[in-house]
Amino acid sequence: MRQYDLVVLGAGSGNMLLNEELAHLRAAVVEPDRFGGTCLNRGCIPSKMLVVAADAVEGARTAARLGVHATVEHVDWKAIRDRVFQRIDPLHDSALNYRRDNGVDVYTEEGRFVAPKVLQVGTERITADTFVVAAGSRPVVPNIPGLDTVPYHTSDTIMRIDEVPASLAVIGGGFIAAEFSHVFGAFGADVTIVQRGPRLLMAEDEEVSARFTELASQRHRVLLDAAVTSVERRGDDVEVAVTCPGGDHVVRAATLLVCVGRRPNTDRLGAVAGGLELDEHGHIATDSAYRTSVPGVWALGDVVNHFQLKHMANAESRLVRYNLLHPQGVRTLANKVAPHAVFTSPQIAGVGLTEQEARRRKIEYLVSTRGYAETAYGWALEDTTSFVKVLANPLDRTILGAHIIGPQAATLIQPLIQAMTLGLTVDRIAQDVLYIHPALTEVVEQALLAL
Template sequence: MRHYDLVVLGTGSGNMLLNEEFAHLRTAIVEPGRFGGTCLNRGCIPSKMFVVTADAVEGARAAARLGVKATVEPIAWKAVRDRVFHRIDPLHDSALNYRRENGVDVYTEEGRFVAPRVLQIGTERITADTFVVAVGSRPVVPDIPGLDTVPYHTSDTVMRIDDVPASMVVIGGGFIAAEFSHVFGAFGTHVTIVQRGPRLLMAEDEQVSARFTELASQRHRVLLDAAVTSVERDGDGVAVTVSCPDGDRVVRAATLLVCVGRQPNSDRLGAAAGGLELDEHGHIVTDSAYRTSVPGVWALGDVANHFQLKHMANAESRLVRHNVLHPEDVRTLANKVAPHAVFTSPQIASVGLTEQEARRRGIEYLVSVRDYAQTAYGWALEDTTSFVKVLANPLDRTILGAHIIGPQAATLIQPLIQAMTLGLTADRIAEDVLYIHPALTEAVEQALLAL
């Protein structure tokens, strides 16, 4: 068996781990798919390139409220799609060649553990002193009668279709469903969203979730408290039977998109044979330093945590790099704050406790909500639906959570993330910081001053 000092499984954030500090080691990478992982090839990067285009379309159509008469020609979907993937697709070969040219062995078949720190790759077995497992996750395909008999898409495939469908049923009401509903709705598809819960984006703060559901229902057909009970072919499209509070109905569409969550790829890893402990959701169990149950094996990213956030996986990769290189000085992730954004319309960003979480856990809090419309830039936008919401501890005045729905939400929340990370009080960042007038950041400032 060929032996290595270090083997990395997965080339999303796992590929970021290797730098010049590992040049003296014998290293290998195992990647049966494309370098870059989910984020680069079929996740956050291409989807946001589509979102930016959808935002431009939606902005043109909404310009009338500003006194601008604008029309949108039919969207050149193939030109948009090709612009995205002609930029992304060449990166695989360049990354693979870069690793090989710099002395890293690259295996392009799937690897499975057959014993602790023994990996089977095709007909070959390799061993290593250290393994880093970063094999990511994939879309969940639910057990719906008839689903296996009809053509359907997940986030892995829907961005590469040849034409914009006239109609689409989206199963699911989370982040991915919200973003693709925005994209295809802007491009002219009639979208029906089927959501099990009473609101869309149920993981968000209730107030944000309710506002988004209200606005999405103005753009799309939204079926709440609903469940898909079966799917069948309908000519070239699909017929989806949906159980709703008022009875069953059949929704017909040209395309079906399944967005009901993601699952870790640990089941493709031979985790049990490799001695890796899994939790009830299939994630590899690690300690706070990202060590697994097997000495010398580390895990990070979607396969090891529930965040499913690229920025978290990147931070974990930097941490694991240090820990592998400096086992005498093992570190843990200092920042426990995990912000996220949903790049839909309107944009949403969140960090820390939601109000319902605070209530459920019996945590005392103060809350302040400030509408964009209460700021000068909000006036310029003619915005009547967006807001900033901040929760703070009434005793030590630190920020417990922040939630924003509206234009530039993912950018506006950053000073609140920094304040939470650094332990700054709401009073201090409200009163000791100058906020540019008349920028949208004044909505953040005013929410903090109200606290």
């Protein structure tokens, strides 16, 4: 059995762990797929590169409201796709070779624990003083009758298809569904979204969710409170049988996209055999420093948390590295705030409490909502649907949550994230900070001043 100082399972955010501070350790990386993990290869980075192209198409098609009458002559899907992956795909080999050239052993077969701190990788067994489990997550494939008999895509595969389908049926109404419906709808597909809940993006603040559902329904066919009862092949198409409160539907589409959630890869790791305690969702249980139930085994990223956010996994990777180097003075994440964004159209961003969560938990709050239309830049955009919403603690005046739907939402929310992280009051960030006029940030300023 080969012995290491450190073994890292997963080369997404886990690969970021290995920097010059840990170069003195005899280390190995176990990655049966591609370096860069979900984010680089089949997640946030390629999807956002597609979103930018989709935004350009939609911008041209909707420019008439500004007096600009533009048309889109042609969307060259293969050129867009190839531009994305010709940039991304070479990074795997360069990252793998970099590790090997710098003395790190890389195993490209799947690893499974056969005992605590003992890993079976192909025909070899390896052990280490320290393990870091960062093996990520994968799309959930629901148990729908007939699904195993028809061709379908998940977020892992949809971005590499050879042509934009004439029609696309999307099962699911979360952030992945919202982003890919925007992309393929902009590129010419007739999109139908089948959502089991009463709104799209149910995890968002209910006002944001309702507004997005309204706007998405103007672009796509949206079936709400819908249960998929079966799928079957019909010629070259797929038919999705759907039951809704208003009656049954059959959605026929050239391509089927299934995006109903993600699950941690702990079942592929032999986590139980490795002595790792799991929660009810299959995530590895850790303490606040990311130590697992097995001494010397740490875990981070999608195998641990429910956020499925690359920026959270990166922060956890930096924290775990620090803790490996300072075992007598381990740290926890100073900031438990987990901001997120949905790069659909319109863009959405959120952080902290939603209004419905505050009500459910009986947390007292003040709330202020301001529309983009109330600012000069909102006038320039001719925007009548976007808004910023901020919740504050009525006692200490700190921000409890912030939610934005509209252009540049992921950027506009950043000063509110910083204020929450630093514990600043709404009064300080509203009155002691100058906001550039007539920038779109004035809508944030107005929401804060109203509080």
